[in-house]
Amino acid sequence: MHEMGVAAEVRRIARQSVADRGPGRITCVRLAVGDLAAIEPELLKYAWEALVEGTPEAGATLEVDWRPATQTCRICGDLPGRAPGTWLRLCPRCDGVLSVTGGDDLDVLQVVFEEEDPVEREAQGGER
Amino acid sequence: MTEIDVKQKVLAANAAAAAGLRETFARTGTLVVNLISSPGSGKTTLLEKTVAALKGSLSLGGLEGDIATERDAERLRKMGIPARQILTGGSCHLDARQVERALADEGGRLSNLDILFIENVGNLICPTGYDLGEDFKIVLLSVTEGEDKPFKYPAIFSKAAVTVVTKIDLLPYVPFDLVAVREQVATLAPDGRLVEVSATSGAGMDAWLSLLTDALAKKRAEIPAAGVAS
Numbered sequence: 001m002h003e004m005g006v007a008a009e010v011r012r013i014a015r016q017s018v019a020d021r022g023p024g025r026i027t028c029v030r031l032a033v034g035d036l037a038a039i040e041p042e043l044l045k046y047a048w049e050a051l052v053e054g055t056p057e058a059g060a061t062l063e064v065d066w067r068p069a070t071q072t073c074r075i076c077g078d079l080p081g082r083a084p085g086t087w088l089r090l091c092p093r094c095d096g097v098l099s100v101t102g103g104d105d106l107d108v109l110q111v112v113f114e115e116e117d118p119v120e121r122e123a124q125g126g127e128r
Numbered sequence: 129m130t131e132i133d134v135k136q137k138v139l140a141a142n143a144a145a146a147a148g149l150r151e152t153f154a155r156t157g158t159l160v161v162n163l164i165s166s167p168g169s170g171k172t173t174l175l176e177k178t179v180a181a182l183k184g185s186l187s188l189g190g191l192e193g194d195i196a197t198e199r200d201a202e203r204l205r206k207m208g209i210p211a212r213q214i215l216t217g218g219s220c221h222l223d224a225r226q227v228e229r230a231l232a233d234e235g236g237r238l239s240n241l242d243i244l245f246i247e248n249v250g251n252l253i254c255p256t257g258y259d260l261g262e263d264f265k266i267v268l269l270s271v272t273e274g275e276d277k278p279f280k281y282p283a284i285f286s287k288a289a290v291t292v293v294t295k296i297d298l299l300p301y302v303p304f305d306l307v308a309v310r311e312q313v314a315t316l317a318p319d320g321r322l323v324e325v326s327a328t329s330g331a332g333m334d335a336w337l338s339l340l341t342d343a344l345a346k347k348r349a350e351i352p353a354a355g356v357a358s
Binding site: 002005006009010012013014017018021024027031035036037038039074088089090097098099100104106107108109110111112113114115 | 129130131132133134135136137138139140141219220221223253254256257282283284286287311312314315316318
């Protein structure tokens, strides 16, 4: 449910951003999704596919650029390595408490679209 | 093939609505808290006891998010405060536009209070990303849920300003490691607060209530004109 609502917002933003440049067909939308955004990229892609099916965006792909959150030690400032999705409790170097930064991204980065050929549009009786 | 750089927040529309709400509540000096937890962790019961303790001295109200039934809003109305149910019809979280509409429908009854409680849909995941114009998020964790929840759901536990461990009267009967929870919360939210309460026995309620009244006093101090508005 959640991912579907997000997918709908993504499509609204994508449509809006090509509206001034169009007419054209959206072929790809690139997104940044952070660790803490509460979004599962695969589910978001499924939601997107279901949403665009049978619409002018049908076949357009969603590309997700994953943005991990970082944990920083407030004492020694080190950035200890962390496997995705796991959270360290204390700094492995000095036992200091780690703070979490970033990872809250949920941004549309880029929209790729194919401009319609004006000649072809003319032939089909399209208007500006 | 044309590439357009957009760089727009997906939740920009929600963020704009939330900013509008925050502005409204800055004018009225209303402290807004967004309660997030699993279903059954005791949000409504904690609110009932909070209302019983504070309604003599403060004006309070509630916005209740659920998929179905008016039950929670009715429980708060029975406690003598205005409350509105937002039925999400299946959606797993509240968003700022729903809050905006609910407040508009109530015609100012819920937007000009000392404290407005927003009880989100029972869910530790989806409500995390939605700003409702609140002053802070509160996450509740009942002792019957198990002590591994903060590390399993790190996003909400690191975003919440306050973690409330509920139902501590049940600690003798359930295997729940309170020390482990304190450690996890300290790790995920080094600046966050942790309170441990039982709405049933009243244990820890004083700390919870003063947390709310202190936050309200702080908000009023930051907005000198606010006291006049109400």
